[in-house]
Amino acid sequence: MHIFVINSGSSSLKYQLFRWPQEQPLARGLVERIGLPEGQLTHTTLLPDGQEHTVRHTLPIPDHRTGLEQAMRLLTDPETGVLPDPADVQLVGHRAVHGGEEFREPTLVTAEVKARIRELFPLAPLHNPANLLGMEVAEQLFPQARQVAVFDTAFHSTLPPHAYRFALPEELYTKHGLRAYGFHGTSHQFVSQETLRYLGQPDARVITVHLGNGCSMTATVAGRAVDTSMGFGPMNGLVMGTRAGDTDQAIIFHLVEQLGYSLDDVKNLLNKESGMLGLTGHSDMRDITRQLNEGDPRARLAYDLYAYRIKKYLGAFLAALNGAEAIVFTGGVGENDALVRQLVCANLDFLGIQLDDTENARRAPGIRDLSAAGSRVRVLVVPTNEELEIARLCAEMEVDQ
Ligand SMILES: Nc1ncnc2c1ncn2[C@@H]1O[C@H](COP(=O)(O)OP(=O)(O)O)[C@@H](O)[C@H]1O
Ligand SMILES: CC(=O)OP(=O)(O)O
Numbered sequence: 129m130h131i132f133v134i135n136s137g138s139s140s141l142k143y144q145l146f147r148w149p150q151e152q153p154l155a156r157g158l159v160e161r162i163g164l165p166e167g168q169l170t171h172t173t174l175l176p177d178g179q180e181h182t183v184r185h186t187l188p189i190p191d192h193r194t195g196l197e198q199a200m201r202l203l204t205d206p207e208t209g210v211l212p213d214p215a216d217v218q219l220v221g222h223r224a225v226h227g228g229e230e231f232r233e234p235t236l237v238t239a240e241v242k243a244r245i246r247e248l249f250p251l252a253p254l255h256n257p258a259n260l261l262g263m264e265v266a267e268q269l270f271p272q273a274r275q276v277a278v279f280d281t282a283f284h285s286t287l288p289p290h291a292y293r294f295a296l297p298e299e300l301y302t303k304h305g306l307r308a309y310g311f312h313g314t315s316h317q318f319v320s321q322e323t324l325r326y327l328g329q330p331d332a333r334v335i336t337v338h339l340g341n342g343c344s345m346t347a348t349v350a351g352r353a354v355d356t357s358m359g360f361g362p363m364n365g366l367v368m369g370t371r372a373g374d375t376d377q378a379i380i381f382h383l384v385e386q387l388g389y390s391l392d393d394v395k396n397l398l399n400k401e402s403g404m405l406g407l408t409g410h411s412d413m414r415d416i417t418r419q420l421n422e423g424d425p426r427a428r429l430a431y432d433l434y435a436y437r438i439k440k441y442l443g444a445f446l447a448a449l450n451g452a453e454a455i456v457f458t459g460g461v462g463e464n465d466a467l468v469r470q471l472v473c474a475n476l477d478f479l480g481i482q483l484d485d486t487e488n489a490r491r492a493p494g495i496r497d498l499s500a501a502g503s504r505v506r507v508l509v510v511p512t513n514e515e516l517e518i519a520r521l522c523a524e525m526e527v528d529q
């Protein structure tokens with residue numbers, strides 16, 4: 129059978145088409161810079177002889193719907209498409225970001241499930257709307273297929289209460305669900321599993337650092353999450369493309385009471401105008417790298433702040449775990465940006481963390497060990513593959529039914 133997976137992030141949409149159970153990717157694509165003036169669609173067809181054929185289009189992609197429609201045009205193109213008939217797709221896997229406390233397993237998309245995803249919009253305003261849209265567009269494109277949602281929050285359902293509860297009155301948790309949920313769970317799960325296999329240590333303590341447009345870190349033991357940097361919504365913790373991460377609640381009161389912000393203004397500020405964008409004017413790390421190379425001090429500060437925040441969480445999670453066997457970088461920035469990794473790992477030799485600078489600067493595909501010979505903690509790059517993990521979880525659900 130064929131499984132089509134849609135992974136809508138805040139600024140990008142990724143998709144992959146698999147032949148199953150071979151786990152064979154037939155095509156994959158990336159729609160980037162959604163909402164920015166120059167959107168980019170990269171579509172790769174994986175040919176039977178192992179060759180890849182990639183086309184790139186630069187065009188305005190105002191929203192996720194347009195991105196998905198463009199992708200479908202390429203997939204079903206009568207001459208070059210690998211999916212002549214959309215009816216060949218039996219299963220569509222969707223990334224869904226916020227699943228609250230109830231969605232801990234892959235879930236068949238029904239009208240009720242969609243309604244619940246909609247109710248969770250306020251908690252993940254950059255993501256759940258794009259996820260739901262993906263489901264609605266896919267229902268039209270693949271009317272015969274089963275649609276399954278895999279939630280970012282699911283992997284974090286193993287967090288202990290002292291990690292997920294806030295020091296707020298109990299009722300706010302018991303009646304209103306105010307707790308940390310954690311996000312990017314599918315990526316943290318995939319990457320931690322890959323790492324355990326790579327190390328040959330199924331019980332290892334692994335800290336996964338997912339740096340995409342959104343960024344989060346998770347402390348894991350034997351592949352189970354025990355703490356994570358994101359909280360109630362995907363805003364807390366690390367500095368991100370457009371999200372501030374940790375700030376001080378007092379700032380919110382000051383913005384509203386002294387500077388005349390409405391609550392909507394604050395939400396917009398913290399979700400869409402802050403983070404790297406607020407510091408540099410750019411949200412895409414490649415633009416900030418360019419700015420840095422031109423000697424712009426704003427880019428320097430932004431890099432330092434971004435890396436320092438990761439370092440602080442690393443310290444916290446190493447304390448929570450009483451050490452770690454591996455620290456793993458993943459996501460668009462984590463996999464590609466050597467300077468971020470260098471700044472994060474600098475001056476951590478007292479913890480037994482030492483990076484091999486040459487290995488760190490080298491570009492290569494696949495899992496890479498960046499640690500210096502004497503490093504007690506392994507520093508790895510493990511490319512994430514949320515789509516494959518989603519396809520596996522959806523296929524497992526089919527078998528279990
Ligand atoms: N070669 C690269 N060097 C530095 N940053 C990169 C590179 N390639 C991608 N990135 C960054 O990765 C981020 C997007 O990561 P990704 O994981 O695809 O995001 P999303 O959260 O949308 O899934 C962007 O900030 C982009 O600039
Ligand atoms: C949850 C989240 O921040 O996702 P993304 O990084 O894809 O925006």
Ligand SMILES: [Mg+2]
Pocket residue numbers: 137340341
């Ligand atoms: Mg992502």
